[in-house]
Amino acid sequence: MGSQSCELLLLAEAGEKPQPSGPPIRLAWPNANDQRRSVVGKASPLKKVGNVGANNLFIVSVSQRDMEMHYKATDATLHVPLHWSPTVQNVGEQELLQHFQRAASKALVILGHAPSQLGDALIRIALASNGASAGALLKSLLAFSSIHRHDVHSQAVELKLQAIKALGAASAVGEITTPQAIQHVAAGMLLCSFETHQSTCTSGDWQWYLGSVKHIIQTTGLYQVQKRDDNLNIILDWVYYNDVHARFCKQYWHRKPKPLAIARPIPPAHNVRPPSPILTEDSSAGMILTHLLSDVIDAISAAPAPGSPASDIDKYNEYIKILNWRIRNVVIPEDLKDDNGENPELPLVLELYRLAILIYLNRACKTHFQPRTKLQQLIDAAFQLVSTVKICDWQFPIFVIGCEARSDEQRAAIMELMARTEKGGSSRVFNHTPLLMQAMWAQEDLAGGDRTDYNQRLTSVMSCCGIMPTFI
Structure with a gap:
C-alpha cells in the first residue's frame, strides 16, 4: 500500500x-x-x-x-532495531561451509553437548544424501553461517529463503522417511537459530520454526525410533533445550497481536512439548540441569490458586522442597570439560546455571520455603562467579542473576560479562537481555525495597517486547 x-x-x-x-x-x-x-x-x-x-x-x-x-x-513496545550490512560481498558456499565448521557452529546453543559436536552432526546429516530435504538443510546451514559471519545482509536472507523454498518442495513429495524427517528437523532448528542469533524485532519467526519442528517430530514419530544414533540424539536434545527456554519466556510474555498484522498459521504442535530425555547415570550435568529447569517451570505454572485447599498447598510445598533439594544436589565435576576441550570453564559456567535455577525457583515460587538469608547466599555466590568466569554463552543464567543486581558494582559486573561474551565468536547477540535487565533494575529502584511480586514484574517487563524474547 x-x-x-x-x-x-x-x-x-x-x-x-x-x-x-x-x-x-x-x-x-x-x-x-x-x-x-x-x-x-x-x-x-x-x-x-x-x-x-x-x-x-x-x-x-x-x-x-x-x-x-x-x-x-x-504502543509501549521495546523495539530492537535490525542491523543491516549492505556492503558485504557474497562469498562461495564452500567458504561458508568451512566457516560454519570452524566458527559458526560454536554459536549454536545447547546444554549437555559441545556446540561443535552439534555442528559436526548437522554437516554429516546434510551431506548424507542428495535429496530435497538434504538440500534444504544445507541451505539453512549456509544461511546461519552467513549471518554469523557478516550479520544480516542480502546473501544471508537469500539463502534463508532458498532453504524455506526447498523445505516446501521436500514436504510436497508425500510421506517422508526417518532420515528425511531428521533433515527437516535439523533445517527447521537452523532457521530458528538464524532468527534468534540477532534477536531483533524482525526475528519473531523463531517460535513458528520451533513449533513446526515439534510438529514434524510428532507426526513422524522420531521420539519412538528404537535405534537412535548419535546424530538423532543430539538433534532431539537440541530441540528439547530450545523448547524448555521458550516455555520459560512464554509464561511471562503476554501480548496481543498488533492490529493489521498478518497472522501466520500456528503449527498444530505449537503447544506440544517434546518428551523429556531419559536421564541415566551417564547423563551429562548440562542435560540434568535442563531437565530440572523444565520441572521448575512446570512447578511455577502449577502453583495453587489463592484459596486452594490446605492439603493441596501442603502437597505443593513438599514438592517444591524436593525440587529445591534435587537442584542443590546436582554434582558438577571440577575437572569437567566438553568432549572437544573447548571450554575449560565449563564447571564454573554450569555452577552459574545451577545457581540461576535455584534463584529463579526461590523468587518465582510464592511459597517461602527457606529464609531470606539463604537466598542472599545464593545470589552472593552467583555474583562471585560472574566476576570469575570469562564468558557465559547461555543467556538464561545471565538474565536471572542479572535481575538480582542491586549495587552499581554488581550491575557493572554483569554488563562486563555480557561484553566479554559478545566479543567471542561463540555467542549470539545480547539484545533483549540487557534491556530487560535494566527495566527490572528500574522497577527495583522505584520500589525502594518494597517486596513486589516477582512473576508480575517479569510479566510486565517481558510483555513490553514486540516479539517474545528468548534467553537460550
Whole structure:
C-alpha cells in the first residue's frame, strides 16, 4: 500500500472502552497515594450516545504510514532495531561451509553437548544424501553461517529463503522417511537459530520454526525410533533445550497481536512439548540441569490458586522442597570439560546455571520455603562467579542473576560479562537481555525495597517486547 491513502471505515459503538494491545501500564508499588515517580495513563472519557446508525458512520482518509505511526506512538513496545550490512560481498558456499565448521557452529546453543559436536552432526546429516530435504538443510546451514559471519545482509536472507523454498518442495513429495524427517528437523532448528542469533524485532519467526519442528517430530514419530544414533540424539536434545527456554519466556510474555498484522498459521504442535530425555547415570550435568529447569517451570505454572485447599498447598510445598533439594544436589565435576576441550570453564559456567535455577525457583515460587538469608547466599555466590568466569554463552543464567543486581558494582559486573561474551565468536547477540535487565533494575529502584511480586514484574517487563524474547 506504501504511501497511497486508503479508505478505512471507523465504527464507534456507544460506551465501549478500547482494549489496549500491549502490556498494562502499572507501578512497581500498589499504593495510590505514593508520592514517588510514577507513570500513569488515563483514558479519555467517552460520551454516552445512542446506537450508531448508518448516518453516523465516518469515512477517514489516512495513509498506511499514518497507521504505522499511530500504533508505534501508542504502543509501549521495546523495539530492537535490525542491523543491516549492505556492503558485504557474497562469498562461495564452500567458504561458508568451512566457516560454519570452524566458527559458526560454536554459536549454536545447547546444554549437555559441545556446540561443535552439534555442528559436526548437522554437516554429516546434510551431506548424507542428495535429496530435497538434504538440500534444504544445507541451505539453512549456509544461511546461519552467513549471518554469523557478516550479520544480516542480502546473501544471508537469500539463502534463508532458498532453504524455506526447498523445505516446501521436500514436504510436497508425500510421506517422508526417518532420515528425511531428521533433515527437516535439523533445517527447521537452523532457521530458528538464524532468527534468534540477532534477536531483533524482525526475528519473531523463531517460535513458528520451533513449533513446526515439534510438529514434524510428532507426526513422524522420531521420539519412538528404537535405534537412535548419535546424530538423532543430539538433534532431539537440541530441540528439547530450545523448547524448555521458550516455555520459560512464554509464561511471562503476554501480548496481543498488533492490529493489521498478518497472522501466520500456528503449527498444530505449537503447544506440544517434546518428551523429556531419559536421564541415566551417564547423563551429562548440562542435560540434568535442563531437565530440572523444565520441572521448575512446570512447578511455577502449577502453583495453587489463592484459596486452594490446605492439603493441596501442603502437597505443593513438599514438592517444591524436593525440587529445591534435587537442584542443590546436582554434582558438577571440577575437572569437567566438553568432549572437544573447548571450554575449560565449563564447571564454573554450569555452577552459574545451577545457581540461576535455584534463584529463579526461590523468587518465582510464592511459597517461602527457606529464609531470606539463604537466598542472599545464593545470589552472593552467583555474583562471585560472574566476576570469575570469562564468558557465559547461555543467556538464561545471565538474565536471572542479572535481575538480582542491586549495587552499581554488581550491575557493572554483569554488563562486563555480557561484553566479554559478545566479543567471542561463540555467542549470539545480547539484545533483549540487557534491556530487560535494566527495566527490572528500574522497577527495583522505584520500589525502594518494597517486596513486589516477582512473576508480575517479569510479566510486565517481558510483555513490553514486540516479539517474545528468548534467553537460550
